[in-house]
Every structure is written in C-alpha cells, then in structure tokens.
Amino acid sequence: MQLEQAIVISQQPIQGGYSLLHLRSPGIASQVRPGQFVHIKIPRLEECVLRRPFSVFRADGDTLTILYKHVGRGTRGLKDTKLGETLSLIGPLGHGFPSPQKDCFPILVAGGYGMAALYLVAKQSPVKGIAFFGGRSAQDILCVPDFEALGWTVRVATEDGSLGQQGLVTALLDDWLERERTNETPEFFVCGPSGMLKAVASRAIARAWTAWTSVDNNMGCGVGACLTCVLKVKSGEDWTWARACKEGPVFNAADILWEEIE
Numbered sequence: 001m002q003l004e005q006a007i008v009i010s011q012q013p014i015q016g017g018y019s020l021l022h023l024r025s026p027g028i029a030s031q032v033r034p035g036q037f038v039h040i041k042i043p044r045l046e047e048c049v050l051r052r053p054f055s056v057f058r059a060d061g062d063t064l065t066i067l068y069k070h071v072g073r074g075t076r077g078l079k080d081t082k083l084g085e086t087l088s089l090i091g092p093l094g095h096g097f098p099s100p101q102k103d104c105f106p107i108l109v110a111g112g113y114g115m116a117a118l119y120l121v122a123k124q125s126p127v128k129g130i131a132f133f134g135g136r137s138a139q140d141i142l143c144v145p146d147f148e149a150l151g152w153t154v155r156v157a158t159e160d161g162s163l164g165q166q167g168l169v170t171a172l173l174d175d176w177l178e179r180e181r182t183n184e185t186p187e188f189f190v191c192g193p194s195g196m197l198k199a200v201a202s203r204a205i206a207r208a209w210t211a212w213t214s215v216d217n218n219m220g221c222g223v224g225a226c227l228t229c230v231l232k233v234k235s236g237e238d239w240t241w242a243r244a245c246k247e248g249p250v251f252n253a254a255d256i257l258w259e260e261i262e
C-alpha cells in the first residue's frame with residue numbers, strides 16, 4: 001500500500017452515466033492484484049474529507065484505469081478532473097480475488113460496474129471461463145469486448161430486456177448451470193449489488209462450490225482504522241466482525257453471515 005500522486009491521462013465518458021478514468025500511477029499499477037481497490041481523494045471537495053473507493057479495472061504498465069458510475073458529489077467531482085491534474089490515491093488496498101483454481105471452471109458474475117473488479121481476474125486466470133453480466137438496461141452492460149478479447153465467453157441479462165436475456169443475471173446463470181455446464185466444478189468470482197451477491201452465494205453454498213464475493217460496503221478510512229465497513233463473518237461456531245477494506249473486500253461466500261446483509 002502506498003500514497004501516490006497519480007496524473008489524469010484521460011477521462012472518457014462511455015455510456016449511461018459511466019466513465020473510464022486513466023491515471024498514470026506507476027507504483028500502484030505495478031503492485032495491484034485482481035479485486036483490490038484504490039481510495040481516491042476527490043479534488044475541490046473540501047467539505048467532504050472522506051476519500052472514495054474504486055476497484056482497479058485495468059492495470060497496464062504504469063497506467064491504471066477506474067471505471068465509475070456517476071452517483072453523487074464524489075463521482076461528479078471525479079468527472080470534473082482535467083487532463084494533467086494530480087489525484088491523491090492510496091492503494092492498492094484490501095484482499096482481492098485469489099487466482100482461479102486450475103482444476104475448476106471459472107465463472108464471473110457481475111452486476112453493473114461490478115465487472116470492473118473482475119477484469120484482472122479474467123486477465124490473469126490460467127483457464128478461460130464464462131462471464132455473466134447483469135444490469136437494469138443495456139446502458140449498464142459494460143466493456144463486454146474487453147472480456148471477449150481475453151478469450152472469455154460473455155452472457156448478458158438486462159431487467160428491461162434491452163440487451164441479452166430479459167430478467168435477472170441469476171436466472172441466466174441458472175439456465176446455464178442446468179443446460180450447458182460441463183462436469184468441471186464451477187468456481188465463482190462475483191461483484192455487484194448485495195442482493196446479487198447473496199443469490200449467487202446461496203447457489204454455490206448449497207452445492208458446496210466455492211464462490212469469492214466482493215462486497216461494496218460503505219467505507220471511511222479504507223485502511224482498517226475506523227470500522228465503518230464491517231460485516232459479520234463466521235468464526236468457528238461463532239461469528240466475528242471483519243473489515244471489508246482490510247480482510248476484504250473479497251470474502252469466501254461460505255464465511256459471510258448472509259442473513260445479516262440487506
């Protein structure tokens with residue numbers, strides 16, 4: 001983990017209120033592992049002292065790319081950054097995804113910008129698998145060609161039917177598991193809204209398959225000090241608190257007390 005002054009090298013609105021932000025950040029780009037995140041100080045947002053967490057979508061040489069959705073003051077501030085401007089980043093933070101096991105079939109499941117946490121998993125995986133992307137509409141289905149270019153198959157579901165199969169991404173996943181799955185044991189890598197994480201986790205746990213889930217809890221410090229981001233995880237017969245920013249954001253789904261997650 002380090003504090004780095006990153007330089008904005010391009011800012012690219014893509015679709016439906018999402019943007020790509022390319023930053024020259026050689027220290028963090030060279031260290032980041034799949035599923036880790038950076039904590040960004042938003043410029044000109046003096047009344048908001050808290051940094052904002054974003055998954056590292058891509059890391060290429062000395063450049064890292066963030067894919068973000070414009071939702072509030074922080075992300076609007078990020079959108080207003082100019083080429084050449086310096087941003088203060090802390091990272092890479094958190095425990096990311098493990099490398100997919102060679103004797104399993106890797107399955108990525110993403111809701112909306114959740115795919116940003118999964119690209120480096122796909123890139124570094126020794127086995128090419130299948131990715132299921134879900135969103136409200138076609139506008140929430142992002143960067144499919146990036147995953148296809150790595151040799152992954154991508155299937156899409158949208159709630160309004162504007163792209164791919166109409167309905168939830170978990171229904172699309174269920175169809176595939178029932179009709180097309182080979183004999184290899186699935187291993188899941190999941191990032192998205194908590195309802196989707198829960199739904200995939202329950203499917204995996206019921207069949208004793210491994211699912212790695214990245215939780216998107218609100219964060220304060222991002223480095224394990226403030227306890228803003230805690231969730232309950234199993235500890236033997238009992239439970240304990242875990243910090244999403246430090247022990248996570250990626251947890252083995254079997255360890256999370258899902259009944260405590262809204």
Ligand SMILES: Cc1cc2nc3c(=O)[nH]c(=O)nc-3n(C[C@H](O)[C@H](O)[C@H](O)COP(=O)(O)OP(=O)(O)OC[C@H]3O[C@@H](n4cnc5c(N)ncnc54)[C@H](O)[C@@H]3O)c2cc1C
Pocket residue numbers: 037052053054055056067068069070071072073074075076113116117215216217218219249
């Ligand atoms: C580990 C981690 C990784 C993340 N990676 C990404 C990423 O790769 N790309 C990305 O776009 N975001 C990501 N997020 C979420 C991102 O941090 C928040 O969207 C951001 O902090 C919102 O800041 P804001 O000031 O713009 O919004 P705020 O002013 O904090 O919130 C504005 C409004 O938006 C709502 N809101 C806040 N967050 C979200 C959200 N995530 N989705 C929908 N509504 C929201 C709030 O409830 C509020 O109503 C990640 C979060 C975590 C914890």
Ligand code: FES
Pocket residue numbers: 218219220221222223224225226227228229230243244245246
């Ligand atoms: S955000 Fe402060 S402990 Fe996790």
